[in-house]
Amino acid sequence: MKINKKRYGMVLLGLSAILILSIGFFSVLGTADIRSIDVFRIVLSKIPIIKRHISIEDLPASHEAIIWTIRLPRVLLGVLVGASLSMAGAAFQGLFKNPMADPYVIGISSGAAFGATIAIVLGINISFLNISTISIFAFIGALGAVFIVINIARVSHKIPTTTLLLAGIATSQFLTAIMSLFMVMNSKDLAKIVYWTMGTLAGKGWKPLVSISIPSITSMIIMNFFVKDLNIMLTGEESAQSMGVDVEKVKIYVLVLGTFMVSMSVSISGIIGFVGLIIPHMVRIVLGADHKILLPASALVGGIFMIFADLVARTVISPMELPVGIITALFGGPFFLYLLRASKR
C-alpha cells in the first residue's frame, strides 16, 4: 500500500507533530524530574511578544537551566543531525540507484571528520559566512573522500554495490586511523577521540547548533528542488537524459548538497553511522519511492530517530553516557547485514 499523492501534506504534517512532541518528551526524560509541558512553556517564554503571556515563575530556576541550556540545544542538534544524515542518505540511494549508499558507509562522514580534525589540530581559523572553520574543513574533507570513493568504485559508468562498499569502508577506515593518530599525538585524551569517532550530541550548547542550523536547513530545502529529476533518474540514466534531465549536473548538485549537509552535522557531532541507511529504507517501505515525499519524510523521521537514540545513549547506563553512534550502530549494523543479504538474492 502506498500513500496517495494528495495525502503527502497530511503525512508531513503528522510527522512534524510527532517530531515536536518528541522534542518535548525526550527533553524531559533524564535525571531531573521535569514535565514535558514545561519544555514548551520555557521555549515560549523565550519568544518575544508571546513571552508576556507565559509565566514560568512556578518552575525552579534549575529546571529552566537544565532544559534551556543543556537539554533543548542537545535535542535540537539531534534533530538537525538526524535529519541531515537521513535526507542525504535518501538522496544518495536514489542518485546511485544503490540501496547501500549512505553517508557513513560511503566514507563521507569520515572524510568530514578527518577535515574537521585537521582544522582542530592545526588550529586554523578562517570562518566564512558565519560557518566555523571546522565545518568548512569538514566539507572539504568530505568532498575529497566522496571524490576518491566514487572514482575507485566506478566500473565504467556504473557504481556497483560491492565496489562502493569496499571503497567506502577502506577509505573511511584509513581516514579514521589517521584522524585517531593525530588526536592521540595532540590531545592524549582517548575519551575525546572515542566520542568523536563514534559520535555524540553531548555538551555542545547553543553556539554550534546556531552556527550550522542555517546552512544545514538551507541545503535541505535546496535538495528538494531536485525531487523530479531524482524520480526520473530512478527509471534509468539514459532514459532520464533522453527526457531532458541534465543527469551529470543533477548528480553533482545532489552530491555536493548531501555532502554539505552531512559535513555540517559531522563537524559538530562526530561520526554517527547508519542513520542515513536505516531511515530512508523504512520510509521507502511505508511511503514509496517518490522523492517528493521520501526526502522530507526521511528528514523528519531521521530527526525523531536520532533524539530517541540519544535518549537511550544518555539514560541506559545513567549517570554515565554512551556515544550515540554506538546506539545507532546497534540498530544499524544488523539492518545493514540484512540489506546486504537481501540485495544478494
Place this chain on the structure above:
Amino acid sequence: MATIEVKDLYFGYKDEKVIDGVSFEIEKGNLVSLIGPNGSGKSTMIKLLNNLYTPWEGKIFVEGKEINSFRKKELARKIALVPQNSSINYDFTVEEIVRMGRYPHKKRFQREDEEDHEIVEKAMKDTNTYELRDKAVTEISGGELQRVIIAKALAQKPSIILLDEPTSHLDLNHQIEILNLLRKLNKEKNTTIIVAIHDINLATMYSDEIFMLSGGKIVDRGSPEKVITKRNIEFVYNLPVAVHRNKYTNSLSITPLNV
C-alpha cells in the same frame, strides 16, 4: 526539409569503431526500421540520434538544427526514446511514470496543470494503459510496461519517436500489439518513427523504409521490396534464405534455408 539528416557519422566505444561513416535523411512521417545482425550498430545509431553519445566525427541535424545545439529539454520535446531495457525496480504507479513525460515541458518550479493532465490521460488511453494507471510498474507484465514506456514517450508530445528493440522480450501477440500501436500513431499523428528491430519479417510488414546495417555501415536502404532481397540477406547474415511474398499479409517474408 528532412526531419533528420545525418552526415558522415563516425562513432565507437573506446577504440572500437561501431558506426563507420553513415549518412542518411529521414522524411517527416516515415516509419523507418533499422535492421542488421547483433553488433551492426542499430542500438548505437538510435542513441546517437537522441544525442546520448557524442559522435567522433560527423553531424546530425534535427529539423534543420544541429542536434547538440538544442537545450536538453528542447530536444526532449522533439524526440522521445523508448530504450531497450526499461525495467524499473521502484514502485511508481503507471500514471506517475507517464506523467514524467511532461518533464521537458515544465520549468523547475512549474506545476502540472489541466492540460498536462489531459495529455497524460490521452497518452494512457492511446496505449491501452489507462486501466492500469494506479498499478505499480513493478507489478505489471513486460508487454504492459513497454506500453507504459511508450505512453510516457507520447506524453512528451514529440514529433519523432526512437525505439530500441521494442518487441525483443515480448510474446508474439504483444509484439504485434506494440507495432500496430506504432503504426497507428504514425498514420494518425504523422509522428516520425525510427525503430531498431531484429525481426526482419516484422520490419517488412510495418515499415515505409528499411535501413540495413552491417559493420557500422548502411548496406542498403529503401522500401522493403528494395532492401529485403535474397542477395542482401545472404550477404549481411551469411545465411541462405528464400524471400517470398506472404500471401496473407502481402508483405515480403524470409525463410532460412539451411535447416
